[in-house]
Amino acid sequence: MKQKNLKKLSNIILLFSLIILGNGFAPAQNNNVLDSIYVKQTQQNFDNAYNEIVAMLDNKQPLSFKRAVFLVENAYLNDSLNYGLYVEVINLYKKLVLAYNKSNKLLNYNFADSTNENINASIFKVFTDTLKDENNKIISLPFRYNFEDALGSKDYESTFVNYLLFTKKGNCHSLPYLYKILTEEFNTKSYLALAPMHIYIKQRNKNIGWYNVELTSGQYPKDAYLISTGYISHDNIISGLYMDTLSLKQSIAMCLMDLCQAYAKKLNQNASLNFQLQCTDKALQIKPNYLDALLRKQRLHKTLWLSYQKQNNTEFANSNKTTYNEINNKLIQLDYRDVPLETFQKWYTSYQQNKSKFQNHEINTNFKSNK
Amino acid sequence: MQKLTLFFATILCYTVVTSQNVPNPYSSIGKPTPKMVTLSNGAYDEFLLKEPIVLINGDAIKRETGELVYSQEENPKEIEKLKKQQEEKFRFLSVDPVFKSFPFLTPYQYASNSPIVNIDFDGMEGFNAAGGGYVTSPASNCNGCVPITQAEYQHYQRLYEADKLKGKGNDWKKLPYILIYKPSGFTDYGSGTYYSAPNKPKLQVSLATQFKGGSYTEILNEETLDKQINDFVDQLKSYEEIPTIEITTFTGKSGSKSKTGSTEEVYKQGSNIYNPDGTVNKKGTIGELMEKRGETMKKKLIDKGIPEDKIILKKGTHENDDKNRKATIEAKLES
Secondary structure (H helix, E strand, O other): OOHHHHHHHHHHHHHHHHHHHHHOOOOOOOHHHOOHHHHHHHHHHHHHHHHHHHHHHOOOOOOOHHHHHHHHHHHHOOOOOOHHHHHHHHHHHHHHHHHHHHHEEEOOOOOOOHHHHHHHHHHHHHHHOOEEOOOOOEEEOOOEEOOOOOOOOOOHHHHOHHHHHHHOEEOOOHHHHHHHHHHHHHOOOOEEEEEOOEEEEEEEEOOOEEEEEEOOOOEOEOHHHHHHHOOOOHHHHHOOOOOOEEOHHHHHHHHHHHHHHHHHHHOOOOOOHHHHHHHHHHHHHHOOOOHHHHHHHHHHHHHHHHHHHHOOOHHHHHHHHHHHHHHHHHHHHOOOOOOOHHHHHHHHHHOOOOOOOOEOOOOOOOEEEOO | OHHHHHHHHHHHHOEEEOOOOOOOOOHHHOOOOOOEEEOOOOOOOOOOOOOOEEEEOOEEEEOOOOOEEEEOOOOHHHHHHHHHOOOOOOOOOOOOOOHHHOOOOOOOOOHHHOOOOEEOOOOOOOEEOOOOOOOOOOOOOOOOOOOOOHHHHHHHHHHHHHHHHHOOOOHHHHOOOOEOOOOOOOOOOOOOOOEOOOOOOEEEEEEOOEEEOOEEEOOOOHHHHHHHHHHHHHHHOOOOOOOEEEEEEOOOOOHHHOOOOOHHHHHHOEEEEEOOOOOEEEEEEHHHHHHHHHHHHHHHHHHOOOOHHHEEEEEOOHHHHHHHHHHHHHHHHHO
């Protein structure tokens, strides 16, 4: 790619980011003004998103992870995002990846899936490295981990792909999502995979087989590293709770749970339990051992059980209690347990340290330039 | 070749680490950290255990039934406690270090698979927690003698031996009493019984016999007696001032279980005195024998340079001893 084009690209990205920040990320609605119209409108937005995602899952509409992610974020942001703009910015990144890939090829990788691997490695490079042109001018900066608000507890929007696209700051939710979207665009293969309180990417190539892509720290960690530091037991892996690849459909089912979580954040944890149960049930239908859905369903049935108990409706209370117990049993079968706070803090601080320690040196991401 | 290198890479990444970073599962019993396979060098919790109560979504859930035990809102303190107790108590991280001596037991067992009867202090052998020994000083006027179990006895014995081997350490000196142990199956006090209490001004030395095949046999021949006296004098070296040594000639039976009668009767009972080669040396009563033994002991101590006025030779007061025993047994029955 020529220097001029790349310059244009970066300018356009900057411009779009300003536009989006001006429109979409207006200060969130204050919860004190939860009048019925606002609730109704929000419910409508979420219902629309739900219907479209479910249509995808029911094969009535083509599967698109890109679209599903957008729907969730748009619903949370009061239908204020522009899909055209979103697609365009993704296309810009696509062009950036293609441009990089055109002039840089992987060294010593001559297997049959070379194109796939080259594209994926280029995406990784765009995500994690500063790109420069021939004159050493910076074209693109890497995505950064959002240390200020990693869990989106201050600002839920900071976990969004849209936020990542325009601020270059993301977390373990938005970064792998965007990666997945880009590989979906290029039709190359990558899979989302789960770990406790974490999402990462799994890929496979003909040289070394399966390997992991960790975008938060820009590494290719080994499985053993993930297991030992990630609070994962062997039963978790056997049961498929963690470290399993997710199909496209399952990834979209994940978006459905994101929608459910966004809904609870937007309105209230106890707002329309029916809608939340709908989301969880549909997600569980696609992926029966999907942790987020199981945990939310457990919480919802507990709420129902306790509220019916207060109303002295023993029959309903008991039926909800048995469901609650059943889900607990299922989670125990999957060998789930809450991550202790200490472990989580350790993860958080260790991102910066130990950078090269557990890196998978088998993966070759050294590029040779055409020049 | 590619596959081979990958294989070796995965093998190498499992390093056996004995580092200070690895939490020591045996710290409570004072053993050093064993060799453990770890990847993060102890920085992360790699041993996820299946506790009987699991935390799910902040609720404490029974693992067996999936029922709610308590939730965070109701019982935040209990949840905090549970988060801290992420440790399973009865889990073996390594094989039993003495498993070779017990081929009939699994190498992963606790106290010979009898956790109610037996107790294991230091992760070696299990010992009877209740039966076996009771405990008292051979001296009739033992004040503050504490009953100990067989297991406790073994434990202290080990402490004593370990400290002696190291040539330092004073743990055994903390013992508040003279350590006498009667092994189960024996009806009389065993030999080798004079561990002394260094924090007491008065040392007590017992001359004990062992019940063997229905008759009293003098087993403390000259050689063993010399050895034991040498040991004893060695112990005295750790004192700033030579304390008073009280030699009590003693023989006794365990009251109600007695086959041959009271200690008084035993005292008068006849016995063969054997030479080391097994030939009979002399016939006499147990009492006479013990008193003679006491005198030789006194002589030997004087030979070792202990002033004569520091040594008191006492005859065993058998009657009192019997009374004391009865009293303690009755007190135990009452309690």
